Amino acid sequence: MNFTNIDLDQLFGMSDDTNPLMMLIWILPIFLFVFYGQRIQLFVTSGEIKKGIKKLDGFREESRNELIDYIKKNLEPKYDPIKKIDRFLDYFTIMPVDMDPNGIVDKVRHTVRSREDYTREHVKSLSPEISDLDLSKVQTLLEIASSLQMIYKIINHMFLTAKKQNNYPLILPLQMILPFIMEQAEAMKEAIPAFKAGQPVGDGIGPMVVGKMMLNVDKETVAFQTVLAKTEFENRKLFLLKAEGPNSTVGRPGDALETIVSNNKLDAIIMIDAALKMEGEDSASIAQGFGAAIGGIGTERFQIEAIATNNHIQVFSIVIKQSIKEAIALMTKEIADQADDARSQVYEMIRENTNEGQSVLVIGVGNTVGVPQ
Secondary structure, three states: OOHHHOOHHHHOOOOOOOOHHHHHHHHHHHHHHHHHHHHHHHHHHHHHHHHHHHHHHHHHHHHHHHHHHHHHHHOOOOOOOHHHHHHHHOOOOOOOOOOOOOOHHHHHHHHHHHHHHHHHHHHHHHOOOOOHHHHHHHHHHHHHHHHHHHHHHHHHHHHHHHHHOOOHHHHHHHHHHHHHHHHHHHHHHHHHHHHHHOOOEHHHHHHHHHHHHOOOOOEEEEEOOEEEEEEEEOOEEEEEEEEOOOOOOOOOHHHHHHHHHHHOOOOEEEEEEEEEOOOOOOOOOEEEEEOOOOOOOOHHHHHHHHHHHHOOOEEEEEEEEEOHHHHHOEOOHHHHOOHHHHHHHHHHHHHHHOOOOOEEEEEEOOOOOOOOO
16 A cells, blocks of 8 residues: 555545534634633632642641640640630731831730730630640640631632632632642641650751750840850850740740840840741751841841840841741751751851950840750
């Protein structure tokens, strides 16, 4: 058989006369895409988002159950805590009006600390004999469960609103941010066992470095859940500051700095903290810089910057890079092994930027769960 003589039109079912069936096969998808493309995209995208929302719902329920289980097993509450815990999970915080920014930081600090104090007192009401360590653990677990519940509600609301209106442009931003939301939610979920067991997390590398510098040195409480130690290094006076471990707390370094400066002259501040690494950067890599290295909502950072500016104090930073998952989950060996290197860099920074007879404050920033001093 001679294939070179085959009529290609006959092979593909085509002839000089237009084939209506082939025209339909080609035109129908174009027609559907033009008139129904947005709905098709909405349907496909909805399937992916539904899977994410189902996971978020599972994280929310798991964190709630872990919290209730911890309270029942470790605190021996006087009554069933489920109803009270469920009320806690739905608590919300309304930030102050910021149309006039003057004084907004003080207002935000007051609002946030009022919530913290309120939560602390109500957790104590579950078990009056609760220890400070267990109290800090329950507060952290409560924050995780509350955050996961809020994330689930917001994502589910955005999805249902877009689906209700068959609005693909409205669901597109949700599709774009969902991977980042899921990464943070999974990190919070996986952090629960570490906080329950009172084990160090990645964010505690700063307090770990300063905690090692505090060994065999007398400590004193200088602010709420914040401890200070005084020592010397090469004829320089060192003030060592961190949150009070092994509780799950970040302390109040801003208030502590205010107390220290009121009684002492500081020539430099060195802050050690965890920092989110960029994609492509190595975990546990160390970087040095300038300025106040501290996260959160910004009130502590504002307070530290204001005090440093008013007293003409230089502020230096050392950060240990890590992912969001590494920061709030059980501290990896790779990050923990950097504590000694970070401490060596602190001493090197002191030598390079201060003279003998001067004073330096070293602050270990981060959650100090599982990290004593």
